[in-house]
Every structure is written in structure tokens, then in C-alpha cells.
Amino acid sequence: MAAGGAWSAGDPVGRRHFADVGTLTLEARGALPDVTVAYETWGTLNAARDNAVLVLHALTGDSHVSGPATSGHPTAGWWDALVGPGRALDTDQWFVVAPNVLGGCQGTTGPASPAPDGRAWGSRFPFLTVRDQVAAEARLADRLGIDSWASVIGGSMGGMRVLEWAVTYPDRLRSAVVLASTAYATAEQIAWCEPQLLAIRADAQWAGGDYHELDGPGPVAGLGIARRIAHVTYRSELELAERFGRSAQGDEQPIGGSGRYAVESYLDHHADKLHRRFDAGSYVVLTEAMNSHDVGRGRSGVQQALGRVTCDLYVASVDSDRLYPPRLSEEIVAAVPTARPLLTVSSPYGHDGFLIETSQVGEVVRRSLASARVSAP
Ligand SMILES: CC(=O)SCCNC(=O)CCNC(=O)[C@H](O)C(C)(C)COP(=O)(O)OP(=O)(O)OC[C@H]1O[C@@H](n2cnc3c(N)ncnc32)[C@H](O)[C@@H]1OP(=O)(O)O
Numbered sequence: 588m589a590a591g592g593a594w595s596a597g598d599p600v601g602r603r604h605f606a607d608v609g610t611l612t613l614e615a616r617g618a619l620p621d622v623t624v625a626y627e628t629w630g631t632l633n634a635a636r637d638n639a640v641l642v643l644h645a646l647t648g649d650s651h652v653s654g655p656a657t658s659g660h661p662t663a664g665w666w667d668a669l670v671g672p673g674r675a676l677d678t679d680q681w682f683v684v685a686p687n688v689l690g691g692c693q694g695t696t697g698p699a700s701p702a703p704d705g706r707a708w709g710s711r712f713p714f715l716t717v718r719d720q721v722a723a724e725a726r727l728a729d730r731l732g733i734d735s736w737a738s739v740i741g742g743s744m745g746g747m748r749v750l751e752w753a754v755t756y757p758d759r760l761r762s763a764v765v766l767a768s769t770a771y772a773t774a775e776q777i778a779w780c781e782p783q784l785l786a787i788r789a790d791a792q793w794a795g796g797d798y799h800e801l802d803g804p805g806p807v808a809g810l811g812i813a814r815r816i817a818h819v820t821y822r823s824e825l826e827l828a829e830r831f832g833r834s835a836q837g838d839e840q841p842i843g844g845s846g847r848y849a850v851e852s853y854l855d856h857h858a859d860k861l862h863r864r865f866d867a868g869s870y871v872v873l874t875e876a877m878n879s880h881d882v883g884r885g886r887s888g889v890q891q892a893l894g895r896v897t898c899d900l901y902v903a904s905v906d907s908d909r910l911y912p913p914r915l916s917e918e919i920v921a922a923v924p925t926a927r928p929l930l931t932v933s934s935p936y937g938h939d940g941f942l943i944e945t946s947q948v949g950e951v952v953r954r955s956l957a958s959a960r961v962s963a964p
């Protein structure tokens with residue numbers, strides 16, 4: 588990419604693989620040609636090809652579930668504690684696959700990728716739904732020769748894709764884990780996204796979505812505002828109160844001075860970090876895809892759709908999650924015939940608890956894998 592701020596698609600070498608999955612016919616309209624899916628794997632696929640586990644990341648995640656920070660990944664794997672020998676996703680037993688989502692910006696085709704004419708897709712990138720993203724992941728499974736996943740696991744936006752997998756391809760997964768997620772985007776979730784989308788599109792550097800080919804920083808300010816809004820929703824009111832209170836950041840005072848509150852500084856920090864690792868165009872495409880999420884669309888409603896699920900389903904909510912409140916997980920459990928009783932991750936951190944509370948999340952993952960049938964180690 589030419590501009591777009593300091594964001595980089597990362598080290599093209601690293602440990603990622605790239606699968607060409609062809610042209611995807613999209614749910615809303617049109618098609619996306621020449622789709623590439625970037626993915627990482629851990630462990631070994633067994634001879635029966637039935638020990639594979641699919642891990643699906645959330646909004647700003649990527650394929651780097653586990654491993655140290657690299658030149659391409661400024662932070663260590665987002666579930667590093669869960670993957671490896673003896674860990675919940677025990678790589679002595681399981682073959683773990685993690686793709687970057689369709690529309691993303693870490694190797695999988697997205698708005699910053701070159702279109703057939705060689706220029707970045709930018710504003711020409713088509714509207715995606717969660718179903719399109721899952722269709723791309725199913726193509727990846729085909730390419731890897733994996734007919735049936737032992738488990739499909741994800742939180743938040745990743746959990747949306749897990750549910751779509753379970754509803755669309757009930758024969759292709761034996762168990763599933765849906766963390767801090769929902770069967771449909773609620774009015775409030777869509778409402779929180781609206782000012783985020785407006786902030787990015789109001790940034791003069793957005794250039795109608797075609798900033799990738801321009802000189803300049805790209806819509807860094809707009810993306811930063813979007814991240815600040817989103818990040819507040821990812822944490823709990825009590826955590827922010829106890830952690831930051833009314834403290835000032837440093838010696839300068841916010842009242843009558845030029846200082847900032849500590850919580851403002853914290854949000855500034857997260858905004859600054861995001862634009863270095865994430866493309867604003869992807870943020871828009873993925874946010875609109877999340878807003879589209881409704882497993883019941885065209886399937887006679889949510890209850891009917893969830894009634895199609897046949898895998899062993901584990902649903903967990905975070906008790907302090909104000910963005911994906913536990914009632915949304917309760918609705919899934921009530922409607923899925925094969926759902927286990929709702930599990931609760933106890934955390935002061937809110938929605939981000941699904942990323943932070945790796946010990947509790949690991950237990951949920953262990954349970955799902957214990958119920959997955961495998962031919963051989
Ligand atoms: C599946 C996926 O979606 S993966 C994508 C999710 N990952 C990310 O988005 C990476 C960005 N980080 C986050 O979203 C969250 O921090 C999490 C969930 C990953 C981790 O949460 P926590 O461990 O609780 O980290 P926390 O939110 O407290 O942030 C810590 C950072 O804030 C900084 N910080 C804390 N207080 C302040 C302050 N007053 N002023 C400025 N910075 C501050 C810390 O120095 C630390 O910086 P660093 O991350 O550069 O080391």
C-alpha cells in the first residue's frame with residue numbers, strides 16, 4: 588500500500604500461508620474475484636484429517652493466535668496462552684488453523700488488496716456479510732482437505748462466524764465454542780458502530796475510501812476516534828472507575844490546564860496502536876459485516892436457524908460484558924438443541940474478558956475438545 592498511515596500488512600514471509608480460494612459469489616450483491624486467505628497453523632493434521640480445530644478472530648485480530656511479536660505482528664499472539672503443547676489447544680493432539688477474516692488487512696483479501704487492475708480495491712471493495720466470510724473459510728477448509736472440524740472456536744465477531752458455520756455447514760463441525768457473541772447484531776451494537784463509521788468517513792484523508800493510492804497518512808484520526816469509542820464498549824464501567832478514576836495523566840492538570848485524564852491517555856494509546864496495525868478500510872468493511880449479522884436472515888428467523896445446529900455447542904458469556912451482554916448468549920443456548928448449559932467467564936474487564944481471561948476460556952475450549960471425536964492422535 589502507498590499510504591494509509593503507518594499501517595502495514597505485515598511481514599509477508601513470517602509463518603503465514605496463503606490459499607487462493609477463487610471467486611466468491613457474495614450474499615448481498617456481486618462477486619469478489621481472486622480471493623486469497625492468509626492463515627497460520629500449529630500442530631499436525633492426522634492421517635484421518637479429523638483433528639483440525641478452526642480458530643476465528645474478532646474485529647481487529649488476525650491469524651497470529653500464538654507466538655511472539657514479529658516484524659509483521661507488533662504484538663504477541665492474541666491467545667498465546669491457549670495454543671501449544673499441554674495447553675487448551677494442545678498442539679501435540681490438535682491441528683490448529685487460524686485464518687485472517689475476509690475483508691481483513693493481514694494477508695486475506697480486503698479493501699487494501701489489489702483489485703484485478705492492480706490498484707487497491709478501496710471504495711470499489713464490495714459489501715461483505717458474515718456469511719461471505721464463512722464461505723471463504725469453507726473454501727480454505729476445502730483447500731486443506733478438511734471435511735469436518737473437531738471444533739470451531741471464536742469470540743465476538745469470531746463467535747458470529749462460528750454460529751454461521753454451525754448453521755450453514757452442520758455436517759462440517761463436531762463441536763463449537765461461541766464466546767461473548769450473539770446470533771444477531773443488536774440495535775445497540777449497530778448504534779455503537781454508527782459514530783465509528785462516521786468518524787472514519789468524516790476524516791478528509793478517507794478520500795471516499797480511496798486513500799490507499801494517495802500520499803498522506805490516511806484516515807488515522809478517524810480510525811483513532813472509532814477505536815476510542817469501541818474500546819470503551821470493550822471494557823467495563825467499574826474497571827475504568829477503579830483503574831483510572833479521575834486521575835490526571837502526569838503532572839499537567841485537565842481542569843484549567845492542558846493535561847489529560849489518565850483514562851483519556853489510555854484511549855489515546857489504544858487509538859495510536861491500532862492505526863499502526865490496522866487498515867481503516869478494513870475496519871469499515873468488517874464493521875458493516877458485523878452489523879449484517881443475523882443467523883435468521885432468509886431462514887425463517889433466529890429460532891429456526893439455530894434449530895439446524897447439530898454439533899456439541901459450548902456458549903460462554905463474560906459476566907461484565909456490556910456490548911454482548913449475557914442475555915444474548917442465553918438466547919443461543921435456549922434455541923440450539925445441542926447446546927450445553929451456558930458457561931460464564933467471570934471478569935472485571937467487560938467484553939475484552941474473552942481475550943484476557945485465558946485460564947477460564949481455556950477450560951471452555953478443553954471441554955469442547957473433550958467431546959470432539961478423533962480417530963487417532
Ligand atoms: C481476537 C482479537 O480480536 S485480537 C485483537 C485484540 N487485540 C488488540 O486489539 C490489541 C490491543 N489491545 C487490546 O485490545 C487489549 O489491550 C487486550 C484485550 C488485547 C489486552 O487487554 P489488557 O491486557 O487489559 O491491556 P490494556 O487494555 O490494559 O492495555 C494495556 C496498554 O495500555 C497502556 N496504558 C495503560 N494505562 C495507560 C495510560 N494511562 N496512558 C497511556 N497508556 C496506558 C499500557 O502501557 C499498555 O500498553 P501496551 O499494550 O502498548 O503495552
Ligand SMILES: N[C@@H](CCO)C(=O)O
Nearest residue numbers: 645646647648743821
Ligand atoms: N479487542 C477486540 C474486541 C472486539 O471483540 C478487538 O479489537 O477485536
